Amino acid sequence: MAAGLALSGAALAQGVIRIGEINSYKAQPAFLEPYKKGMDLAVEEVNAAGGVNGRKLELLTRDDNANPGDAVRLAEELVAREKVDVLAGSFLSNTGLALADFARQKKFFYLAAEPLTDKIVWSNGNRYTYRLRPSTYMQVAMLVPEAAKLKKKRWALVYPNYEYGQSSVATFKQLLKAAQPDVEFVAEQAPPLGKLDAGSVVQALADAKPDAIFNVLFAADLTKFVREGNTRGLFQGREVVSVLSGEPEYLDALKDETPNGWIVTGYPWYAIQTPEHKAFFLxxxxxxxxxxxxxxxVGYSAIKSIAAGVKKAGGTDTEKLVAAFKGLEVVTPFGLIAYRAQDNQSTMGAFVGKTKNEGGKGVMVDFSYQSGAKYQPSDEEVKKLRAAD
Structure with missing residues (x-):
């Protein structure tokens, strides 16, 4: 009898596509609670339409406690015990890199939905790891033309001292110097992630007397930085260029403290009128x-990407999935994207615009959508950057 039950359970498991998803839910709830909702909506839509090749999707989520070691342990458990077909997720760059290395070692398909580090698709890239969100290079490259237009000579930099912050600043320096050779970087503040001493950081930046500031802080660190900067007048008469700060996850938290006129990447959900976005919003x-x-x-698009990849591959065999994702096209709320064959990076873009404090609420204005396909190094440079495949 027990053997019969086990067999029926195995047969049932073969009838579904199991997605093992690992993320820092407790550590980054502002982003990851909506992310989970987006995933659940996509799973519901795919299953309501009959699944993928007749198989329904099943989502298994795990919390990695924002710890790379925990992320790898959970990946092993999901693959070995839960028999998932694919891995997905991670928010922080360090956990994303740990999962990408797991995928490489185990030869197991992994879709890195959110971590922004360029290493995931370049120096640490591997054939089993694909990435959805626009990377640090891509988002910084979208902002640099706007920064160069300001014609400010003395720049201060503030960023979280881990992979995402370090690579963002390195790219900003490289690209802005190329666009504006006389630029000077007069101060750098790199507090540990989640441990910003806002008073000392803001004072150090003010003491350097910069003409403009490039900010890479996010979440609670960003809120503290803006509050202290407003209090001490750091932003008065100074331009600020800021990665991610136009995302509602962070503008909503700032409320009436939202600064005016920061040049940012973000997501003005209330003003996007494309058919794809309207359908998603409704x-x-x-x-x-x-x-x-x-x-x-991001959560919605990750699930839709996996469904499209499995459909193209004709199943969940890892090698077939890897091949199917090369050049894979997926319709997302931001329109059609593709996964580049040369580095496994999607062409999903971001909106670039300015922050505005509108009646005590932060919004983005004067924005435009920038396709990720336009903000990439040349194929020759990518080959040099991508050490292994």
Missing amino acids: AYHAKYQDYPRLGSV
């Missing part, structure tokens, strides 16, 4: 009675 709002955040778009 479905999301109907399900949750809430508006989407950027995390919602």
Whole structure:
């Protein structure tokens, strides 16, 4: 009898596509709660339409406690015990890199939905790891033309001292110097992630008397930085260029403290009129009675990408999935994207615009969508950057 039950359980498992998803839910709830909602909506839509090649999707989520070691342990458990077909997820760059290395070692398909580090698709890239969100290089490259237009000579830099912050600043320096050779970088503040001493950081930046500031802080660190900067007048008469700060996850938290006129990447959900986004917004709002955040778009698009990849591959065999994702096209709320064959990076873009404090709420204005396909190094440079495949 027990053997019969086990057999029926195995047969049932073969009838579904199991997605093992690992993320820092407790550590980064502002982004990851909407992200989970986006994933659940996509799973519901795919299954309501009959699944993928007749198989329904099943999502298994795990919390990695923002710890790379925990992320790898959970990946091993999901693959060995839960028999998942693919791995997905991670928010922080260090956990994303750990999972990418796991995928390389185990020869197991992994879609890195959110971590922004360039290493995932370049120096630490491997054939089993694909990435959805636009990388640090791509988002910084979208901002540099706007920064160069300001014609400010003395720049100060502030960023979290881990992979995402370090690579963002390195790219900003490289690209801005190329666009504006006389630029000077007069101060750098790199506090540990989540441990910003806002008073000392803001004072150090003010003491350097920069003409402009490039900011890479996010989440609670960003809120503290803006509050202290407003209090001490750091932003008065100074331009600020800031990665991610136009995302509702972070603008919503700033509320009436939102600064005016920062040049940012973000997601102005309330003003996007494309058919793809309207359909997504209406479905999301109907399900949750809430508006989407950027995390919602990323989670939704990750599941849709996996479904499209499995459909193209004709199943969940890892090698067939790896091949199917090369050049794979997926319709997302931001329109059609493709996964580049040369480095496994998707062409999903971001919105670039300015922050505005509108009646005590932060919004993005004067924005435009920048396709990720336009903000990449040349194929020759990518080959040099990508050490192994």
